[in-house]
Amino acid sequence: MWFKRRRNEFGCPMCGRLPVIKGAETEKYHESREVRTTLTVYRLQCPRGHISTSWFSYPAYASSQWKQLVDEYKGKDAKK
Numbered sequence: 819m820w821f822k823r824r825r826n827e828f829g830c831p832m833c834g835r836l837p838v839i840k841g842a843e844t845e846k847y848h849e850s851r852e853v854r855t856t857l858t859v860y861r862l863q864c865p866r867g868h869i870s871t872s873w874f875s876y877p878a879y880a881s882s883q884w885k886q887l888v889d890e891y892k893g894k895d896a897k898k
Contacts, residue, residue: 830864831891837862
């Protein structure tokens, strides 16, 4: 039997699934100090790849942009 997935308030507007956090690391070499620094960046993305946020240095910033993005989509749906 198929169960309908319950839509979450801040889930993807297209499929209702909650976002997953994606992280990536970049290294930068400073020649003057001869030091490597590692920077981790994060973004939230729909598991099916419908929408995603920009890359941010903190997960909290990505989360707030995700909420704004979902509200934007819901506002567009309400205007139709």
